[in-house]
Every structure is written in C-alpha cells, then in structure tokens.
Amino acid sequence: MNAATITVNVIALAALLWALSKDRSKTKQALRVAVRSFLGMLPMVLTIIILIGVLLGFVTPQIIQNLLGEESGFFGILTAALIGAVMHIPSLIAFPLAASLLEGGAAVGTVAGFIASLTMIGVLTFPVEVRELGVKMTIMRNGFGFLFAIAIALVMGVLL
Amino acid sequence: MIAGILIYLFPDNRARAVDTSLRFFYEMISILPAIVVLIGLFAVFVPKQMVANYLGHASGVKGFLLAIFLGALPTGPLYVAFPLAAAMLKKGARVANMIVFLTAWACIKLPQEMVELQFMGLKFTLLRFSLTAAAAVLMGLLTERLMKTAENTQESA
Numbered sequence: 001m002n003a004a005t006i007t008v009n010v011i012a013l014a015a016l017l018w019a020l021s022k023d024r025s026k027t028k029q030a031l032r033v034a035v036r037s038f039l040g041m042l043p044m045v046l047t048i049i050i051l052i053g054v055l056l057g058f059v060t061p062q063i064i065q066n067l068l069g070e071e072s073g074f075f076g077i078l079t080a081a082l083i084g085a086v087m088h089i090p091s092l093i094a095f096p097l098a099a100s101l102l103e104g105g106a107a108v109g110t111v112a113g114f115i116a117s118l119t120m121i122g123v124l125t126f127p128v129e130v131r132e133l134g135v136k137m138t139i140m141r142n143g144f145g146f147l148f149a150i151a152i153a154l155v156m157g158v159l160l
Numbered sequence: 161m162i163a164g165i166l167i168y169l170f171p172d173n174r175a176r177a178v179d180t181s182l183r184f185f186y187e188m189i190s191i192l193p194a195i196v197v198l199i200g201l202f203a204v205f206v207p208k209q210m211v212a213n214y215l216g217h218a219s220g221v222k223g224f225l226l227a228i229f230l231g232a233l234p235t236g237p238l239y240v241a242f243p244l245a246a247a248m249l250k251k252g253a254r255v256a257n258m259i260v261f262l263t264a265w266a267c268i269k270l271p272q273e274m275v276e277l278q279f280m281g282l283k284f285t286l287l288r289f290s291l292t293a294a295a296a297v298l299m300g301l302l303t304e305r306l307m308k309t310a311e312n313t314q315e316s317a
Contacts, residue, residue: 003271004234005190012194015201026204034200037243038192045192045239049184057177090187091272099279112288115276119267125239132242133249133258136310140303141259148295156287 044127051124052088059087061097068114069104076110077153081146084117088124109157116149191236199247212252219257224297227257231264234271241265255307256300263296 019027064087068080089097098111121142122129129138215223231241245258268289277285 004236004269005187007233008191008198008235009194012197016197019201019205022205027201030200030204031197032200033203034193034196037199038196041192041196041243045188046185048239049181049188052184053177053179053181054173056180057173060176091269091275095272095275095279102280108284112284115288116267116292119238119272120263122238125242128239129242132246136307137255137259137303140306141262141299144299144302145263148299152288152291152295155291156284159287160283 041128044131048124048128055086055088055124061093064097065101065104068101068110069106073107074154076107077113077150077157080110080114081117081149081153084114084119084149085121085142085146086123087118088122089118091119094118107157108160109153112156113149113153116152117146120145120149187237192240195236195240195244199243202244202247202251206251208251211248215248215253215257217254219254223254223257224260224300227260227300228264228268228293228296231261231266232268232270232273234269235265238262238266254304256297256304259300259303260296263292263299267292267296 016027019030064083067083068076094115098115101111101114102108123142126138126142129141133141213219214226219226235241241262245253245262248261249255249258273285273289276288280288
C-alpha cells in the first residue's frame with residue numbers, strides 16, 4: 001500500500017459514505033455505474049498488465065541504460081522519447097534509473113526527454129484511452145505529448 | 161497470445177515478466193474499484209452546472225489551475241484517469257482542461273515529484289515542473305482548437 005493507493009481509497013470511501021447519508025437510491029444507482037465501468041475496463045486493463053509484464057521482462061533497466069548512455073544531442077533525445085513512449089515504468093524505478101543514467105554520463109536533455117515521454121505517453125494504454133476519449137483526442141494528446149516531451153528536453157538540455 | 165508465445169520461447173525472462181505483471185495487477189486491483197466508485201458517484205451526484213462552471217469554457221485560468229491540482233493529487237496510473245476525464249467531459253468540462261488534467265496526472269503527481277526531487281535534485285525538478293505545466297496548457301488549447309476545427313469541417317462536409 002503506497003500513499004497514492006491509500007489516498008484514493010480514503011477519498012472514495014468518504015465520498016461513498018457522504019452519498020449514502022444524502023440519498024440511498026441515488027447511491028445505489030452510482031454503484032451500478034461503478035460496477036458497469038469496472039467490468040467494462042477490466043478485460044483491457046488485464047491485457048495491458050500482461051503486456052507490460054512481458055515488455056519489462058525483456059527490456060531491463062540495464063538495456064535502457066546501454067541505449068541511452070551513449071547517445072546525446074538531438075538524436076539522443078529522440079531515442080529517449082521513443083523508448084519513454086513505449087515503456088511503462090513506475091516512477092519509483094524510473095527516477096533512480098534516470099539518476100543513474102546521468103551519473104553514467106547521459107546528457108540532461110536525454111534524461112529529461114525520457115522522463116517526460118515516459119510519464120506522458122503510453123503506447124500500451126492506447127486501447128483504454130481510445131475507448132474512453134475517442135481516437136481523435138488520443139492521437140492529439142499523445143502526438144502533442146511527444147512533441148512537447150522533446151521540446152521540454154531541448155530546453156532543459158540548454159538551461160541545465 | 162503473443163505474450164504467451166514469447167514467454168514460452170524465452171523462459172529466462174519468465175519470472176521477471178510474471179513478477180512485473182503481478183505487481184501491476186496488485187496496483188490496479190487496489191485502485192480501480194475506488195476509481196469506479198468515484199466515477200459512479202460523480203456521474204449521479206455532481207450537477208452538470210457545477211462542472212461547467214469550474215472546468216467549462218468560462219472557467220479560464222482557474223479552470224487550468226484546478227485541472228492541474230486535480231491531476232497532481234496522489235492517485236494512480238494514467239489509465240484510470242481516462243474514464244475520469246471522459247466522465248467530466250460528459251458533464252461539460254472543456255477539452256483543454258481535460259488535456260491539462262491528464263498531462264498533470266501523468267507528469268506532475270505529488271508523490272512522483274518527491275521521488276524526483278530526491279533523485280534528480282531541486283533545479284531539475286522545478287524546471288521540469290514549470291515546463292510541464294506550461295506545456296500542459298499549450299497542449300490543451302492546441303488539442304481543443306484542432307478538435308473543433310475537425311468537427312466543423314465534418315459538419316460542413
């Protein structure tokens with residue numbers, strides 16, 4: 001149980017209790033919506049979880065380090081953003097990895113681009129995003145996200 | 161299925177893959193129920209007018225700030241934010257604010273910032289935070305503009 005899990009569960013529970021005290025039948029209706037959206041998301045989310053597992057099983061932090069340690073300049077940032085877009089690494093692992101990349105001699109811009117696109121873009125979670133928000137918004141969000149990840153990386157590379 | 165074949169072919173990576181999947185499964189199962197309860201309550205209880213006021217077109221800068229704040233709350237992985245954003249859109253939130261919300265959710269979560277601060281230092285963290293916040297708003301406005309243009313051309317066609 002980390003802070004995030006606890007926070008979100010406490011908020012949900014508090015909201016649920018508040019709702020129950022206000023209106024029982026509306027709360028029942030809300031829970032029906034909850035069950036429906038849970039069941040709707042589950043198959044896709046399970047698939048994604050398996051894919052993430054396989055991906056991380058093959059692409060170890062060591063491999064990423066090898067790929068990003070040597071490249072620098074714009075090409076380094078591009079590689080970093082591409083890897084970041086495909087990978088799905090929790091921040092507790094991502095930031096130590098980023099720090100060790102820096103120590104290993106990778107450029108600041110490369111590392112910043114990696115983090116920005118890692119967090120902002122999820123190629124693996126496309127199916128969920130399309131289902132909830134539509135194809136158009138998904139493409140735009142991820143497309144702009146990718147461009148801005150590179151822009152942020154370039155700016156940080158110059159400033160730091 | 162492809163995953164199954166890969167794992168079968170490369171047994172060396174099996175333990176790692178299964179282990180990672182289980183970790184993400186645990187994360188999902190401890191967060192998703194709470195998120196869908198929130199979505200359900202939001203759908204039934206929160207009046208449309210309120211969402212439109214705080215996150216709709218009239219919300220302006222306050223809307224952006226609220227979207228960043230909501231996104232930065234310590235919650236969960238990005239994929240659980242998609243249905244939340246969809247629910248808010250249905251209730252009258254503007255597209256730009258939802259893009260800001262999603263970007264903030266993805267990039268500037270509070271617990272994540274703590275880890276970043278610890279490993280990357282204050283300068284790196286602050287600079288990335290401010291650049292990301294600015295990029296989020298720009299992305300939001302750009303996406304909103306483009307989605308509108310696309311809708312208009314569809315209508316006139």
